[in-house]
Amino acid sequence: MDSLSGARVVVTGGAGFVGSWLCERLLAEGAAVWAVDSLVTGTRRNVAHVLDHQSFTLTEADVSQGIPDPGDLDLVLHLACPASPVAYLRMPLQTLDVASNGTRHALDLAERHGARFLLSSTSEVYGDPLVHPQREDYWGNVNPIGPRSVYDEGKRFAESLTMAYRRARGVDTTIARIFNTYGPRMAFEDGRVVPTFVHQALHDLPLTVAGDGSQTRSLCWVEDTVDGLVRLALSDHPGPINLGNDEETTVLDLARTIIGLADSRSEIDHIELPEDDPRIRRPDLTRAREVLGWSPTTSAADGLQRTIEWMDELRRAA
């Protein structure tokens, strides 16, 4: 498949943060989109602007139980899964359930229609990495019994299941390993670093930096991530392919940048580091560049400014 025009696509998790931007992009390229979402962490509000689009359908369903079948399909993009630590620690069993049974239902759907399948995996499969930056051939350093393992090991299982369907059943699969992605429509209470800091800065509250803030993150603007997902879906590469931004920043520097961009009077408070918090994070993007001709194009200053403006508008409207 070399174009999305006329393609028939299921997006699980389509009412979530990344999923909603992805649905919008698919519709803009002329695809017909069936979003399936249980709304456990996503909202209808995220897709309110496309609900009336003639090629868009949102079905509320838990994909761990099964996925409504809309008929002929070209692509199944499987994003459904609680993604923020606050959400997956609150729903440990549901997270394992969607990573296992949900992924299996999505793979079965793709197999039934001879559709290409894309798993949205995560940089968390690398755990607290001992290799830096992280290349796709690094196997990771994950604590299998820590509280975060429901997500990390869930995604590792989902990757394994995806590869098994490819090898044993001939399904055309691929795997994206997404690194920290940010932008409008992230839930500000979901504990992820950008919405947390932006919310605090806009309210002149202290920015809560975990530990001494020297741990690093690499943050990717959501439309860049979505562009990578679309290119990977249209390619025939089996993955995994890292998608993210390879500009690395310390959490402390990020806090200072957001205070500056938001013109805030906030100070910085140091809080306890969460258990198994990764110390470093940066994708090696060589494969994405070579295979997909993709690399992120949005600067942190631009992306953070747009996120701040969006959250500020929400705050004023509330």
Ligand SMILES: NC(=O)c1ccc[n+]([C@@H]2O[C@H](COP(=O)([O-])OP(=O)(O)OC[C@H]3O[C@@H](n4cnc5c(N)ncnc54)[C@H](O)[C@@H]3O)[C@@H](O)[C@H]2O)c1
């Ligand atoms: N945003 C990031 O930085 C990031 C990084 C790595 C990987 N990812 C992956 O990208 C995907 C989307 O993440 P996000 O940041 O948009 O999170 P999100 O929580 O905003 O979106 C996840 C969506 O999946 C839905 N969902 C969860 N369980 C479901 C179930 N059982 N049945 C149906 N729908 C269900 C939620 O309601 C939500 O709309 C996830 O698979 C996540 O693991 C995201």
